[in-house]
């Protein structure tokens with residue numbers, strides 16, 4: 580049977596709630612993003628600079644952040660079984676996130692999911708403010724003009740067919756590279772608007788059933 584590269588977003592996809600929103604909501608300055616956004620939209624600051632400005636205001640220890648995330652993020656139904664299923668079928672399931680490695684790995688461990696490959700950025704939390712550490716995403720993407728997930732997807736691909744699972748704006752470029760897309764929330768709306776075929780998902784049982792069905796990947 581064919582093996583796949585299954586690229587899966589973390590925030591709002593594996594989790595029910597976006598951990599970045601949770602962290603800023605609990606420990607950052609409310610409304611700061613609205614203040615930064617006009618400068619971002621006008622191109623005066625990059626997305627990375629805008630996010631750093633927002634996270635400068637986040638004053639919390641790593642323990643406080645992890646406590647919050649483990650308490651509030653919520654694991655989407657069926658993910659544990661989905662990881663097991665992917666391993667049984669030799670599919671390469673990789674988490675591609677625009678969030679932070681420490682948070683992602685702690686959450687996965689907490690939910691009993693071990694050894695999953697994670698490609699993401701990193702954050703150093705402290706009471707003096709949070710410093711973001713950006714992973715190297717190569718040159719800016721020709722599609723979106725940002726350093727998006729496309730670079731990471733290309734470097735991880737071994738030429739298998741690509742399945743993309745995501746929910747947000749940071750998934751737009753990655754999803755467009757995929758042979759099969761599962762989407763919810765803003766990503767689903769975006770694909771809908773552009774007439775790009777995708778399957779809407781609510782949990783991972785549904786995704787597993789679709790991928791198990793021979794018609795989904797019929798060439």
Ligand SMILES: [Mg+2]
Nearest residue numbers: 588590591747
């Ligand atoms: Mg997301």
Ligand SMILES: [Zn+2]
Nearest residue numbers: 720723727752
């Ligand atoms: Zn892009």
